[in-house]
Amino acid sequence: MKKIELVNISKKFDNDLILDKINLNVEAGELVALLGPSGCGKTTTLKLIAGLLGPDQGDILFGEKSVLNTKVEKRSSVLVFQDYLLFPHMTVRDNIAFGLKMRGVSKAKREAKAESLLEMVDLPGYSHYYPHEISGGQKQRVSLARALAIDPEVLLLDEPLSNLDYNLREDMQNLILELHNKNDMTTIFVTHDHEEAMLLSDKIAIMNKGKVEQYGSGEEIYKKPVNKFVADFFGTANYIKGRIEKGSFYFNSTKIPLKNQFNELNKNEINTAMIRPENIEINSKVKNGINLKAEIIERKFIGGKLNYRFKLKNGHELVASTFIEDHNILNEECNLSVKFENIWFMAL
Amino acid sequence: MSQRNSEKITKIIQNHKLRRFLLYSIILIMILPLLYLLIWSFARRWPWPYLLPEEFSLDSWRYFFNPSSGALAALSLSFFISLAVTFLALCISIPAGKALGLYNFKGKKIINSLVLAPIIIPPLAVTMGIHINFIRLGLAGRVIGVILVHLIPTIPYSIKILTDVFAVLGDKIEEQARVLGANSWQRFFYITLPLIKSGILSAGTMVFIVSFSQYFLTFLMGGGRVVTFPMILFPLIETGNRPLAAVYSWVFILAALAFTIIIERIFKNKELSKEYLQL
Amino acid sequence: MDDKYEILKPYILLLPALIVLIVLFLGGLVSAIAQSLGYFPLIGLEEFTLNYFVEVLTDAQFLAALRFSIYISLLSSLLSVILGVFLAYQLLKLADDNSFISAIYKLPIIVPYLAATLMVFLIFSQSGILSRILYNLNIIDNMNLFPKMVFDNNGIGIILTYFWKQLPFVTLVVLTVLKNINTSWEEVASNLGANGWQIFWNIYFPISLPSISSAFVIIFAFSFGAYEVPYLLGPTFPRALPVLAFQRYNSLDLSQRPYAMVIAVTLAAISFVLMLIYKKLIKISKL
Numbered sequence: 001m002k003k004i005e006l007v008n009i010s011k012k013f014d015n016d017l018i019l020d021k022i023n024l025n026v027e028a029g030e031l032v033a034l035l036g037p038s039g040c041g042k043t044t045t046l047k048l049i050a051g052l053l054g055p056d057q058g059d060i061l062f063g064e065k066s067v068l069n070t071k072v073e074k075r076s077s078v079l080v081f082q083d084y085l086l087f088p089h090m091t092v093r094d095n096i097a098f099g100l101k102m103r104g105v106s107k108a109k110r111e112a113k114a115e116s117l118l119e120m121v122d123l124p125g126y127s128h129y130y131p132h133e134i135s136g137g138q139k140q141r142v143s144l145a146r147a148l149a150i151d152p153e154v155l156l157l158d159e160p161l162s163n164l165d166y167n168l169r170e171d172m173q174n175l176i177l178e179l180h181n182k183n184d185m186t187t188i189f190v191t192h193d194h195e196e197a198m199l200l201s202d203k204i205a206i207m208n209k210g211k212v213e214q215y216g217s218g219e220e221i222y223k224k225p226v227n228k229f230v231a232d233f234f235g236t237a238n239y240i241k242g243r244i245e246k247g248s249f250y251f252n253s254t255k256i257p258l259k260n261q262f263n264e265l266n267k268n269e270i271n272t273a274m275i276r277p278e279n280i281e282i283n284s285k286v287k288n289g290i291n292l293k294a295e296i297i298e299r300k301f302i303g304g305k306l307n308y309r310f311k312l313k314n315g316h317e318l319v320a321s322t323f324i325e326d327h328n329i330l331n332e333e334c335n336l337s338v339k340f341e342n343i344w345f346m347a348l
Numbered sequence: 349m350s351q352r353n354s355e356k357i358t359k360i361i362q363n364h365k366l367r368r369f370l371l372y373s374i375i376l377i378m379i380l381p382l383l384y385l386l387i388w389s390f391a392r393r394w395p396w397p398y399l400l401p402e403e404f405s406l407d408s409w410r411y412f413f414n415p416s417s418g419a420l421a422a423l424s425l426s427f428f429i430s431l432a433v434t435f436l437a438l439c440i441s442i443p444a445g446k447a448l449g450l451y452n453f454k455g456k457k458i459i460n461s462l463v464l465a466p467i468i469i470p471p472l473a474v475t476m477g478i479h480i481n482f483i484r485l486g487l488a489g490r491v492i493g494v495i496l497v498h499l500i501p502t503i504p505y506s507i508k509i510l511t512d513v514f515a516v517l518g519d520k521i522e523e524q525a526r527v528l529g530a531n532s533w534q535r536f537f538y539i540t541l542p543l544i545k546s547g548i549l550s551a552g553t554m555v556f557i558v559s560f561s562q563y564f565l566t567f568l569m570g571g572g573r574v575v576t577f578p579m580i581l582f583p584l585i586e587t588g589n590r591p592l593a594a595v596y597s598w599v600f601i602l603a604a605l606a607f608t609i610i611i612e613r614i615f616k617n618k619e620l621s622k623e624y625l626q627l
Numbered sequence: 628m629d630d631k632y633e634i635l636k637p638y639i640l641l642l643p644a645l646i647v648l649i650v651l652f653l654g655g656l657v658s659a660i661a662q663s664l665g666y667f668p669l670i671g672l673e674e675f676t677l678n679y680f681v682e683v684l685t686d687a688q689f690l691a692a693l694r695f696s697i698y699i700s701l702l703s704s705l706l707s708v709i710l711g712v713f714l715a716y717q718l719l720k721l722a723d724d725n726s727f728i729s730a731i732y733k734l735p736i737i738v739p740y741l742a743a744t745l746m747v748f749l750i751f752s753q754s755g756i757l758s759r760i761l762y763n764l765n766i767i768d769n770m771n772l773f774p775k776m777v778f779d780n781n782g783i784g785i786i787l788t789y790f791w792k793q794l795p796f797v798t799l800v801v802l803t804v805l806k807n808i809n810t811s812w813e814e815v816a817s818n819l820g821a822n823g824w825q826i827f828w829n830i831y832f833p834i835s836l837p838s839i840s841s842a843f844v845i846i847f848a849f850s851f852g853a854y855e856v857p858y859l860l861g862p863t864f865p866r867a868l869p870v871l872a873f874q875r876y877n878s879l880d881l882s883q884r885p886y887a888m889v890i891a892v893t894l895a896a897i898s899f900v901l902m903l904i905y906k907k908l909i910k911i912s913k914l
Binding site: 349367368370371372374375379381382384385388396397398399421422439441443444446447448451459462463465466467468469470471472473475476477478480481496497499500503507557559560563564568579580581582585586589593594597598599600604605608616 | 720736845888
């Protein structure tokens with residue numbers, strides 16, 4: 001188990017700046033997600049930690065020690081690639097035992113370890129199969145077992161769930177959590193799916209264009225995004241333009257008192273209020289909040305939820321979602337309310 | 349409607365039959381000459397216009413196996429030279445194929461053209477040019493000189509084949525082995541080598557066949573002192589000793605064929621080879 | 628840390644190949660060019676001159692040989708490519724994967740040119756099997772009535788040898804490409820109303836054209852620069868260029884050497900130009 005620190009890491013490919021002075025602290029034993037759209041530099045970050053790439057600038061520390069001069073094969077980290085990359089000419093058991101073989105562990109010992117890992121990933125009895133004889137989900141399990149065989153202190157996973165069918169994902173999520181907890185590792189994984197990130201990780205580093213935009217727990221980032229990019233990446237949001245006057249936020253004549261609902265911004269920079277759709281209550285007045293008249297213009301049933309589109313008096317549109325179907329509000333003017341605490345401010 | 353359908357089906361069947369007929373006749377044309385050659389190898393007297401030999405005999409075959417004819421010695425030398433060329437060409441081509449298949453670097457285009465150039469530009473011209481230097485270095489007229497000059501027409505093929513193999517394989521699987529702790533030698537022996545095995549086999553077979561059938565380069569560089577199998581077959585064809593030339597030709601073909609088949613049988617793990625590159 | 632090594636790595640891996648290609652191939656080429664320009668210190672020739680080129684390129688014997696070589700290579704390569712593409716397409720359409728057929732058609736690829744030469748001689752010469760068959764069918768009564776197809780001025784025997792050896796090669800190359808063409812395109816095309824012939828011309832042919840042309844260039848260049856087949860089956864006049872080159876080269880009179888080298892360099896130059904044209908064509912077809 002080791003703490004991982006990235007200090008001012010930059011990386012260029014040809015002349016494209018892929019990573020721009022990244023800083024990231026992962027505490028020992030934490031499970032952290034690197035989240036972002038494709039091309040944001042998240043996989044590059046993972047390869048840098050594994051040592052498959054070297055940074056142009058900055059330092060990478062495991063524990064308190066720089067690992068920049070430690071070769072890939074000597075680092076205590078293992079990277080599990082997105083497409084599993086099982087060695088096609090080896091049986092499942094030989095795949096799992098591979099890392100131990102490279103370290104000169106005796107045949108009997110490494111095979112015993114492989115068998116016990118196969119049990120751990122729920123594939124007992126598969127040791128003599130070849131990779132082409134097993135399914136995608138099973139390959140993923142084997143590649144996890146192969147990584148765990150060498151008792152890594154740092155486990156790096158590249159899009160661990162993206163190649164799996166939807167119904168296999170939950171199993172795999174649970175397995176990853178279980179393995180992470182059982183094996184005393186620091187785990188970092190890459191994903192482009194915010195739900196996957198929130199389900200699995202203790203903390204999320206959301207990345208964009210070579211920078212870490214925000215680093216924190218999933219709940220924190222969802223509720224308190226630093227900017228529009230982060231807010232949008234985690235789901236739908238309503239943005240209401242306004243202005244700051246005498247320490248309060250105004251849009252039209254509606255006043256919202258400013259408390260701590262913003263990041264380390266200069267108060268006067270604030271010009272937008274963000275409201276998540278599920279924080280808009282329909283036809284229920286709230287005391288510590290805003291109440292607005294609106295007209296329903298669209299209503300969609302999507303499984304367990306109802307999505308609404310409203311139009312305010314001034315023409316501004318808002319989206320809301322509820323779990324309860326309320327027939328009274330169909331095609332009528334209604335009242336929308338949002339508690340002050342559910343409003344988040346930012347500078348766009 | 350059903351009649352039209354059945355007409356259509358008949359047409360398809362006829363098409364198919366025609367196709368088969370065409371195919372078989374073309375293939376027959378490829379094969380019949382070999383059988384005809386075989387009959388010649390057993391002829392003692394076969395004057396025009398007889399369709400079959402007047403007299404059959406094993407004389408030519410006996411002569412071939414007689415050590416005094418030097419045929420077996422020439423055949424072994426041919427094998428030795430071609431195996432050495434194959435070994436050298438593979439040692440050169442595996443790293444070269446890796447570089448060209450996996451990396452992007454300055455000058456790659458020029459090097460790619462240089463690699464393929466000996467396929468297009470006749471080795472005859474090149475070898476005539478370099479001959480004088482080989483003489484000066486004392487390489488001409490020796491087996492080592494012949495081996496070296498055989499590399500010119502062969503390595504373009506082996507490098508090309510292995511470049512394609514590495515390009516399909518990619519470098520990720522080696523990276524995977526690396527993060528699992530394999531050093532560069534371990535990666536080569538446990539991962540890369542087994543995975544490119546079938547590519548090595550095709551490249552090696554290709555090199556062997558090209559080197560094994562080489563007449564002119566051996567003749568020029570060997571100066572008559574390096575007597576490979578083509579060196580003794582050529583004058584037989586030139587002088588028109590048909591039965592003996594037929595025997596030598598058949599042995600030549602059989603040797604090449606046997607080599608390819610044996611290599612494939614020994615080294616190819618059928619179960620796996622198909623799956624190798626599909627990961 | 629090892630970034631420097633990473634940059635050098637491909638060059639290090641290529642080093643052995645580059646040594647062979649530069650020392651043997653380019654070295655041989657440069658040496659041939661130098662000798663063709665009259666630089667041959669062994670017999671005291673040390674001044675560069677174009678005289679040998681001028682002399683050879685205006686020599687009637689050389690021009691006849693050049694014409695003969697181009698004619699032989701062009702005709703045999705065209706024949707092989709046209710029939711090879713046809714054969715490949717038929718093999719592709721032979722739905723059931725007939726392993727016997729697909730093994731047997733490749734056989735000539737591994738047969739050495741010398742053996743192929745002998746077979747053509749045994750079949751097509753005036754005392755060959757074809758002439759014997761015609762006699763037994765009472766079509767001819769004298770072997771001299773059989774058309775001269777070996778040692779003839781039209782190079783028929785040479786062309787047949789190259790054709791026999793190179794047809795399977797073209798077939799193999801083209802078939803490999805055809806097999807990798809997604810069959811759903813064919814389905815789309817036939818769904819849009821294309822018949823078999825149209826499917827071939829509009830789908831398979833354009834996609835496999837680059838490999839077809841590269842196969843053509845390879846076999847043309849080979850036939851153009853090969854010595855043994857035209858030497859064994861060709862007429863005394865005109866000779867093929869490689870035969871002429873070696874004849875001059877092998878002369879006891881060393882002052883003939885630059886003339887031989889001019890022919891060799893011309894061979895190389897024509898092949899080189901062919902390669903350039905081919906590359907241009909590939910580029911154009913990719914646009």
